[in-house]
Amino acid sequence: MEIASKYDPSEVEDKWYQYWLDNKLFHSVPDEREPYTIVIPPPNVTGVLHMGHMLNNTIQDILIRRARMSGKNACWVPGTDHASIATEAKVVAKLASEGIQKKDLTREQFLEHAWEWTHKHGGIILEQLKKLGASCDWDRTCFTMDEKRSESVLKVFVDLYNKGLIYRGVRMVNWDPKAKTALSDEEVNYKEQQGKLYYLKYKISDSEGAFAVIATTRPETILGDTAVCINPNDPKNAHLKGKKVIVPLADREVPIIEDDYVDIEFGTGCLKVTPAHDVNDYMLGEKYNLEILDIFNDDGTLNQYGLQYAGMDRFDVRKQIEKDLEEAGLLEKVEDYTNKVGFSERTDVPIEPKLSMQWFLKMEELAKPALKAVMEDDIMLYPSKFKNTYRHWMENIKDWCISRQLWWGHRIPAYYLPQGGFVVAETGEKALALAREKSGNPDLQISDLRQDEDCLDTWFSSWLWPISVFDGINRPDNPDINYYYPTDDLVTAPEILFFWVARMIIAGYEYRHDRCFKNVYLTGIVRDKLGRKMSKSLGNSPDPLELISKYGADGVRMGMLLTSAAGNDLPFDENLCEQGRNFNNKIWNAFRLVKGWNVDASIQQPESSGVAVKWFDATLAKTIEELNDLFIKYRLSEALMLVYKLFWDEFSSRYLEMIKPGYRLPIDKKTYDATLGFFDSLLKLLHPFMPFITEELWQALEERKPGESIMIGQLPKIMSYDKDLLSKFDTIKEIIGGIRTIRLQKNIPNKEALTLQVIGEYDNAFDPVILKMCNLSSIDKVSEKSPGAASFLAGTTEYAVPLGNNINVEEELEKLDKELVYLQGFLKSVTAKLGNEKFVANAKPEIVENERKKQADAESKIKLVKESIATLKK
């Protein structure tokens, strides 16, 4: 049969993916088997696949495929997230490019545009995942804003409200003036900024010509000042006690208050207090009952309290006010200053601390079982270093601001009554009934009620994900949720440990009284060669689909996984995909070799092949055991490397070379059948990592029935194996290596047969293998080697290859001298250890025994080397 010498993934991948789909091999329904469940971290519905998704989903696919091949009923639930801020921002931008302003649209009109956008772009990312080979149960695809998920969200909101855990309140929130919404603390990134520190002069009310000097980075906020604060223990500002000062430009008189919050050392020790625009000032404001002056509009421009600056943007005002203060002689000096400014994670504009009415969820009690679960290892984090981080956050958890001033999302199910007050209910009808009861007015109509304008934070829907994808909120006793929950593994990025993972754990205990998953595998961040995070704005991220078309999905999957220990960042390098592709080609060519042989049932199995089969059988068994252990520990990179070496070094370089028949000669049936069996096992072990090529070759390995697939085959089981055989074979590997080294050094072609002399203890059971692998004509046990032989040691046995007159005595002596020096140095260290009475007295007996053995070994080796040197010098 004719097989191309290079593997071409493009011909193979789509074909088998379609085959898997056609045969419904990804689909899972509850049955009597043990379930194994993963819910996908839902990507943004209008998002595009990036390298982080590639890594994340490759890992999930490996886990789910391996579980499926281990006899479990594996279910991987895919889906997308409505991503309220990100999606709304995209829709707003798209409308703006068409000359439409959001403010000119009604809520309904805007949502129509948003849904249109979602339908157009939504799901692209899921199609891209298919290219990667993701074996998701597509029949179960969910969306955080589809009907069932929306119903779940509202139901949970109402429930938490009725439990008294959701409340409404005026709080200082992080305001995003671009998205015009509040953000949770987790959505704010602090960045170092090069700014200025302005020293402003506040005139003291009753003392002519006297000033209090105040340092600030935000001079535009003086218009909202309602006090100046000093530390009561600050001698240099003691003269200000009880005085009043005039806010520059605003010409308002404000009191001087005293609080030890103020840092005496910073600036002048005088702090301007702007309760509406700074979290700490707000606390001071509450404490001293100060007036609150909000000077900003929602978009970051100044309002009427901004006086002459009303209507201007906050940053323009900063520049202008600097000039105006300068002119008024109220600016003492300006210094360069570096400080940290909070930026919106979504829109990347500086956030503005702002007072506003928001909805909050009380977290303290909810967090307790979630903290306990992780600390007591009911839920395992991989790597476990994140336990500390998790604990720190959970122990200091603050109430969660769950409202967002957006339209794209789940609208808060709170309804305001005409006469004030509100009711909370899943639907308008239920709200109306409650409202009639509350108001005592049976004639109240639904049109009299006004629903809250805000939406819920996106995470308020995704925190229910492991439950809601099985409809476990709406129907808490349905067969799916009972079977698939708790899920097994969650694979996600550490960046969203608090946003998402922690909150899912909380929701799991609140709504199922059980953990939502057993293990959390935290991937690293994919970085470029310079160590920068891959991002769209930097343009340093390769296009995953291009990579797939260049290296094949299997090649890219392997490239992603080769250097990604859990929790470690992944320094991505295309070379790794190349390595993956090369490995594909290696597998392909091994297959080509095996399938190219002619089988002759009449010939006997050569002795060397019999030995090889036994040896590889044991090697395979040992590797399966090790592999299992690595998977239990979630050491996937190492697991891949282990199978890689098994296939490349042990199977291709050793086993196949051992059993390979001579050119154009047939192979015996016994060996051939064993080899096909090995190939079958190897493909199965490789399948979770490289699904496509393994399916292609498995299908070609033997005649298959329609619908059969490697992906539902069972992995080879762990079996006992001959450890003694493997350790003996390690010596054989050494001998083969030694002879090859001699060939290389003496420049002896492989075609030229050699003989091998053995001096010392030796088991000849493997002679046929050595003879074949090294092209030897004989192996002879001798008591003294031939003069002019090159020799080496393996264990304490000496092996010599007679070379006639070919030997270079000088070179040989030099080599032996080097070895002698090493051995003597080694012996010295061992002897010193054994000469130490304390060591002999204190160390465990087996350790001392081992040292003695090392000593004896070294001594006999030294003796052999010395003899060789003496022989050469004759």
Place this chain on the structure above:
RNA sequence: GAGCUGUUAGCUCAGUUGGUUUAGAGCAUUACCUUGACAGGGUAGGGGUCAUCGGUUCGAGUCCGAUACAGCUCACCA
């Protein structure tokens, strides 16, 4: 600023309760090989005073302390 991780070959990482020859792997690199599965290949090499200093111990990459550097998390001085 506080806390938590980490620092092992050019690169990415293993190294399990301290002892298994004087520390391993993959990639990269070097030399040689090339009609017969695979040059996207084969064979064999080279490459590390385990960040630094000190301590515990018969014995430290491994345990303890300090320092330096890096990363992460939290908090934040206007």
